[in-house]
Amino acid sequence: MATIKDVAELSGVTVTTVSRVLNNRGYLSEKTKKKVSEAIIALDYHPNEMARSLAQKQTSLLGVIVPSLLHPYYSECINALEKHASSHGLKLLVCNAQRSPQKEAEYIDMLKANKVAGLVLCTNSRSSVRLLANLPVVTLERSISSNVPAIVCDNTQGGQLAARHLIAQKCTNLVMISGNRSTEERANGFAKMCEQVHIPYKILKTNQSQFNHLDYTDLIQEIFTDPAVDGVFASSDVIATQVIQACHKKGLSIPEDMKIVGFDDVELSRMVSPRLTTIHQPIEELCKEAVQTIIDWDKERGKEQIILPVRLVQREST
Amino acid sequence: MATIKDVAELSGVTVTTVSRVLNNRGYLSEKTKKKVSEAIIALDYHPNEMARSLAQKQTSLLGVIVPSLLHPYYSECINALEKHASSHGLKLLVCNAQRSPQKEAEYIDMLKANKVAGLVLCTNSRSSVRLLANLPVVTLERSISSNVPAIVCDNTQGGQLAARHLIAQKCTNLVMISGNRSTEERANGFAKMCEQVHIPYKILKTNQSQFNHLDYTDLIQEIFTDPAVDGVFASSDVIATQVIQACHKKGLSIPEDMKIVGFDDVELSRMVSPRLTTIHQPIEELCKEAVQTIIDWDKERGKEQIILPVRLVQREST
DNA sequence: AATAATATGTCAAGCGTTTGACATATTATT
DNA sequence: AATAATATGTCAAACGCTTGACATATTATT
Numbered sequence: 212m213a214t215i216k217d218v219a220e221l222s223g224v225t226v227t228t229v230s231r232v233l234n235n236r237g238y239l240s241e242k243t244k245k246k247v248s249e250a251i252i253a254l255d256y257h258p259n260e261m262a263r264s265l266a267q268k269q270t271s272l273l274g275v276i277v278p279s280l281l282h283p284y285y286s287e288c289i290n291a292l293e294k295h296a297s298s299h300g301l302k303l304l305v306c307n308a309q310r311s312p313q314k315e316a317e318y319i320d321m322l323k324a325n326k327v328a329g330l331v332l333c334t335n336s337r338s339s340v341r342l343l344a345n346l347p348v349v350t351l352e353r354s355i356s357s358n359v360p361a362i363v364c365d366n367t368q369g370g371q372l373a374a375r376h377l378i379a380q381k382c383t384n385l386v387m388i389s390g391n392r393s394t395e396e397r398a399n400g401f402a403k404m405c406e407q408v409h410i411p412y413k414i415l416k417t418n419q420s421q422f423n424h425l426d427y428t429d430l431i432q433e434i435f436t437d438p439a440v441d442g443v444f445a446s447s448d449v450i451a452t453q454v455i456q457a458c459h460k461k462g463l464s465i466p467e468d469m470k471i472v473g474f475d476d477v478e479l480s481r482m483v484s485p486r487l488t489t490i491h492q493p494i495e496e497l498c499k500e501a502v503q504t505i506i507d508w509d510k511e512r513g514k515e516q517i518i519l520p521v522r523l524v525q526r527e528s529t
Numbered sequence: 530m531a532t533i534k535d536v537a538e539l540s541g542v543t544v545t546t547v548s549r550v551l552n553n554r555g556y557l558s559e560k561t562k563k564k565v566s567e568a569i570i571a572l573d574y575h576p577n578e579m580a581r582s583l584a585q586k587q588t589s590l591l592g593v594i595v596p597s598l599l600h601p602y603y604s605e606c607i608n609a610l611e612k613h614a615s616s617h618g619l620k621l622l623v624c625n626a627q628r629s630p631q632k633e634a635e636y637i638d639m640l641k642a643n644k645v646a647g648l649v650l651c652t653n654s655r656s657s658v659r660l661l662a663n664l665p666v667v668t669l670e671r672s673i674s675s676n677v678p679a680i681v682c683d684n685t686q687g688g689q690l691a692a693r694h695l696i697a698q699k700c701t702n703l704v705m706i707s708g709n710r711s712t713e714e715r716a717n718g719f720a721k722m723c724e725q726v727h728i729p730y731k732i733l734k735t736n737q738s739q740f741n742h743l744d745y746t747d748l749i750q751e752i753f754t755d756p757a758v759d760g761v762f763a764s765s766d767v768i769a770t771q772v773i774q775a776c777h778k779k780g781l782s783i784p785e786d787m788k789i790v791g792f793d794d795v796e797l798s799r800m801v802s803p804r805l806t807t808i809h810q811p812i813e814e815l816c817k818e819a820v821q822t823i824i825d826w827d828k829e830r831g832k833e834q835i836i837l838p839v840r841l842v843q844r845e846s847t
Numbered sequence: 848a849a850t851a852a853t854a855t856g857t858c859a860a861g862c863g864t865t866t867g868a869c870a871t872a873t874t875a876t877t
Numbered sequence: 878a879a880t881a882a883t884a885t886g887t888c889a890a891a892c893g894c895t896t897g898a899c900a901t902a903t904t905a906t907t
Contacts, residue, residue, distance in 0.1 A: 214892095214893060214894085215894060216893080226893090226894075226895090227895085227896080229894095230892080230894065230895060230896080231895095231896095233894090233895095234895080236895095236896090237896095257880065257891085258893085258894075259894070260892050261892085261894090262892070262893035262894040262895090263893080263894055263895075264894090265892090265894075265895095266893080266894045266895040266896085267894085312880080517895070
C-alpha cells in the first residue's frame with residue numbers, strides 16, 4: 212500500500228505538500244496540484260484514515276445505538292441515517308443495545324474510544340447521560356436530558372390525528388395500545404381528543420418483554436373483551452399488524468367491523484392486507500436533522516429540541 | 530482524556546508496561562498488574578482505538594455492504610452480523626450500495642482506507658472483485674468469484690422443497706416468481722421438482738427496477754392470466770406478501786383458492802395474514818459463519834464455499 | 848528600486864499506541 | 878559458587894498523517 216511518502220517522492224515534493232493538495236489547504240500552484248494528483252493515481256494511493264484520524268483526533272465515523280435491529284422502524288432510521296451520513300462523508304457504526312442499559316453503556320465507551328464524530332441515540336436509558344460528556348450526541352424520537360438535543364416528531368399531534376380520524380370514520384368506542392415511554396405523548400393526544408368529543412376509550416399498556424419479542428398477541432386479546440370497541444389506535448405499525456391478525460382470527464372484517472390506525476408508516480404498513488392507515492413519521496427528515504445537528508455541533512447552532520409535524524395517511528384499514 | 534502516558538506516570542512504570550498489561554503479553558508481576566489496573570480505573574482511561582489501529586495496521590471494524598437497508602432480509606442479516614461481530618469485539622460499519630456498482634466500489638475503497646478487519650459482501654456486482662485484493666472478504670448468499678469464499682444456503686433444495694410442498698398440498702398448476710441472479714438456483718430446484726412429477730409450471734422473472742422499489746404488483750398480475758394456477762412460489766417473503774395482497778384484491782382466498790410459499794422466513798412472514806409458509810434461511814448461522822471466516826482468515830482455514838441447509842416452515846398460506 | 852503582499856514550498860513536532868531489542872533482578876540447577 | 882533460566886521492566890523507533898512555524902520566490906504597489 213502506497214503511503215503519502217511514496218506520493219511525495221514520486222511527485223518530487225514533500226509530504227506536507229501532498230497533504231495540502233489532499234486537504235486543499237494553503238496555496239498550491241496548479242502545476243504542483245497536477246503533479247501530485249498524477250502520482251496519487253499512478254500509485255493508486257488512498258490515505259490511511261487511521262493515521263488521519265489520529266492526527267486530527269477525530270474520525271469520520273457516526274455512531275448509532277438502537278434498541279433493536281429487527282424492528283422495522285429502526286431499520287428505516289438506519290437507512291435514512293446512512294443516506295445522510297454518507298452524503299457528508301460520514302460512515303455509520305451500528306450498535307444494537309438490545310434494550311440493555313449495560314450494553315448501551317459499553318457501546319458508548321466503545322464509540323468514544325473510537326473517537327466517533329458523533330452519536331445518534333435511539334434508546335431510552337437515561338443512565339448513560341453522564342457518559343455522554345464531550346461527545347456530540349443527539350437523540351432520535353427520545354428525550355433523555357435537556358442537555359442532549361432531541362429530534363422528535365409531534366407525537367401529541369399524532370395521537371390527536373388518529374383519534375380524530377377514527378371518530379370521523381364513525382367509530383364510537385376506541386382502544387389505544389400504548390408502548391414504551393416514548394409513546395406516552397401519543398396516548399395523551401389520543402385521550403385528549405376522545406375526551407373533547409366524549410367518545411369512550413381505553414388505553415392498554417404494553418410491557419418491556421412484549422416489546423422485546425415484538426409480540427403483543429396476549430395484550431391484543433383485551434381489545435375484544437368489550438364487544439362495543441370498533442376502533443383501535445396502535446402506537447406502532449408492528450402492533451397494528453398484529454391487531455389485524457387478531458381480527459382475522461376472530462372473524463372480524465376490517466374496516467367494516469373494526470377500524471385500525473397504526474403509527475410510523477414503515478414499509479410494513481403497505482405490505483399487510485388491508486394496507487394500514489397510519490400516522491406518518493417523517494423519518495427521513497428526522498434523520499437528516501439528526502445528522503445535521505452533529506455536523507454543526509461546534510458551530511454553536513441551537514441545540515434545543517426539534518419537533519417535526521406528522522400526518523395521517525389513509526389506506527384500507529379505516 | 531487520559532492517555533497511556535498518564536496511566537504510566539500514575540502507576541510509576543513506563544508506557545510499555547502499561548501496554549503490556551493492556552494487551553496481556555510478556556511477563557508481568559501481579560503487583561504491577563494491580564498497580565496499573567488501579568491507575569486505569571482512577572483515570573477512567575480508555576485506550577485510543579485510532580492510535581492502536583495505526584500501530585497495528587488494522588482496526589476492529591467489520592464492513593458490510595448491502596444492496597438495500599429497507600429490505601427485511603438485509604435487516605435481519607445486519608442484526609445477526611452485528612450480534613456475532615460484537616461478540617468477537619468487532620464493530621459493524623454498514624454501507625448501503627443501493628445496487629449501484631459504482632457506490633459499491635467507492636465503499637470498498639473507503640473500507641480499505643479505514644483498514645477494516647474484513648468485509649461481508651451481500652451484493653452481486655462482480656465488477657468490484659479486483660478491488661478486493663489483500664482484504665479478508667466473504668460473500669453472503671452470493672458468489673462472485675472462486676477466490677472469494679461464499680456462505681450460502683442450499684437454494685436448489687429450497688426450490689425443491691417449495692415445489693414438493695405445493696404439490697403435496699394438491700396444487701396442480703404452479704407459478705414461481707424469480708428475482709435477481711441469486712434466485713436462479715431456487716428456480717432450478719423448483720423446475721426440476723415440477724418436471725419430475727409432471728406438474729405444469731411457469732417462471733416469472735422480476736427486473737431490477739422492481740427489486741429496487743420492492744414493488745412487484747405488475748408482475749404479479751401475470752399469475753392470474755391463467756385461472757388454472759393454484760399455487761405460487763415466491764423467491765422472497767416480500768414478494769409473497771404482495772401476492773397475498775393481490776389475491777385479496779382479486780377475492781381469492783388463501784389457502785383455499787391459492788396456496789403461497791415464500792422464501793427467507795423473515796419476521797414479515799409471521800406478520801401478514803395469513804401467515805406465510807416459507808423456506809427458512811438460516812440467517813443466524815450464515816452470518817456466524819461469515820464472521821468466523823473473517824476472523825480465521827490468516828489461519829489458512831478452508832476458504833471454500835459453505836452451503837447451509839434450508840427447511841420449509843408451514844404456516845397458514847398453504 | 849524599495850517595500851509589501853501573495854504564492855509556493857519545506858521542516859519537524861506531534862497524535863497515542865505497539866513492539867522488538869535490550870537490561871537487570873530473581874530463582875532454580877548443577 | 879557459577880551458570881542458566883525465568884521474571885520484570887525500560888528504551889526508542891515505528892505506524893502514516895496533519896499542521897504551525899518558517900523560508901524563499903514571485904508579483905504588485907508605491
